[in-house]
Amino acid sequence: QVQLVESGGDVVQPGRSLRLSCAASGFTFSNFGMHWVRQAPGKGLEWVAVISYDGGNKYYADSVKGRFTISRDNSKNTLYLQMNSLRAEDTAVYYCAKSQTALVIDPHYFDYWGQGTLVTVSS
Amino acid sequence: DIQMTQSPSTLSASVGDRVTITCRASQSISSWLAWYQQKPGKAPTLLIYKASSLEGGVPSRFSGSGSGTEFTLTISSLQPDDFATYYCQQYNSYWTFGQGTKVEIK
Numbered sequence: 350q351v352q353l354v355e356s357g358g359d360v361v362q363p364g365r366s367l368r369l370s371c372a373a374s375g376f377t378f379s380n381f382g383m384h385w386v387r388q389a390p391g392k393g394l395e396w397v398a399v400i401s402y403d404g405g406n407k408y409y410a411d412s413v414k415g416r417f418t419i420s421r422d423n424s425k426n427t428l429y430l431q432m433n434s435l436r437a438e439d440t441a442v443y444y445c446a447k448s449q450t451a452l453v454i455d456p457h458y459f460d461y462w463g464q465g466t467l468v469t470v471s472s
Numbered sequence: 473d474i475q476m477t478q479s480p481s482t483l484s485a486s487v488g489d490r491v492t493i494t495c496r497a498s499q500s501i502s503s504w505l506a507w508y509q510q511k512p513g514k515a516p517t518l519l520i521y522k523a524s525s526l527e528g529g530v531p532s533r534f535s536g537s538g539s540g541t542e543f544t545l546t547i548s549s550l551q552p553d554d555f556a557t558y559y560c561q562q563y564n565s566y567w568t569f570g571q572g573t574k575v576e577i578k
Binding site: 393 | 504510516564566567569572
């Protein structure tokens with residue numbers, strides 16, 4: 350069965366960096382686009398970033414553009430989110446989610462989600 | 473950017489009730505709409521995609537309808553396992569979620 354397991358969440362000071370990972374199993378990782386979605390404590394869901402099946406296309410929410418970088422290693426079945434210049438408002442549970450398509454330009458929803466990893470940005 | 477507005481924000485209901493949640497898009501999204509259920513401390517799970525298609529394994533008491541800018545999620549007979557928060561999501565242009573509707577026990 351499809352499994353997505355996030356890791357790397359931590360407590361970090363404003364302005365610092367953090368890298369999240371999402372280990373995928375139970376499906377052919379290299380055939381599907383992948384997303385990061387976050388949820389601030391007690392708040393709703395916010396889409397963060399998407400990457401196509403081969404890493405060739407990436408898109409970001411305006412709130413993280415220029416600070417966050419999504420990437421993937423298909424040989425390791427792992428998705429990453431490099432977060433730089435972290436701010437207090439980046440505090441959230443970060444979920445990775447699977448697309449049901451390879452190309453991110455095609456309309457698609459998220460058919461599987463990981464359990465999330467908590468990032469807290471605080472001095 | 474496409475904005476998604478759900479109503480109500482909170483809904484109090486009893487087991488067996490018919491429940492309807494509305495989601496409105498700020499511009500037409502055709503049928504590119506999904507619904508997710510989220511329980512406290514858990515990840516969201518997909519219920520419905522393309523406005524009315526039921527995801528495999530989801531009970532048939534869940535149904536979705538609508539197109540363009542107006543959409544609804546209906547639970548025909550609320551079960552104890554259905555008390556949760558529900559989110560709509562448009563995927564016509566990037567991805568945007570509604571603010572959520574919490575279904576709580578009356």
